[in-house]
Amino acid sequence: MLVRRGFTLLExxxxxxxxxxxxxxxLPAYQGYVQRSQRAQAIALLQENAIFLEEFYHRHGSYKLTPTRWPALPVPVSPPDGVAQYQLAFGTLPRNTDDGYYVLRATRLRVADETEVISLTQTGIIKRCVRRDGVERCELVH
Structure with missing residues (x-):
């Protein structure tokens, strides 16, 4: 009696x-999951920077160091360790804003065909804008 072992090439x-x-x-589902995760982390770090600015405001009476200078943000990139996916910075020049207002932005790095910017205002509004092929689409983030 002949016993067959293993698999055929066809199998x-x-x-x-x-x-x-x-x-x-x-793969596309996984990549979407990774991008959403990175975006959520950038939003959390924007909020962490906003808490820093609120504490700064309560100590100094302004969000600015001088009329033309913002303080250094404690978390300038997302993620804070590893390969940066977003650059976090002020979205406005200090001389163009009053002492009680700011806009923070997280700009996605290393994306060739689109630009993604997440902004957080002093009032707590979070907006995500994506520019692709010359068209910008924005949405509020909940």
Whole structure:
């Protein structure tokens, strides 16, 4: 009696094709998950910087060091360790704002075909704008 062991080449190729199809379907979903996670972290760090600015305001009576200078943000990139995905900075020049107002922005780095900016105002409004092919679309973030 002949006992067959192992897999045929056809069976192995079929498994490889199925794995390829599953991988092709799962990769965009995974990349979307990673981008949403990075975006959420950038928003959390913008809020952390906003808390710093509120404490600064209560100590100094202004969000600014001088009429033309902002204080240094405690967290200038997201994530704070590892490869930076977002640059965090003030979105306005201090000389163009009053002492009781600021805008913080997180600008996504390393994206060739689009520009993504998340802004947080002193009033707590968070807005995400994406510019692709010359068209900018903005949405409020909840």
């Amino acid at each position: 192995l190729l079929l498994v490889l094709v199925l794995l390829g199809i599953l991988s092709a379907a799962a």
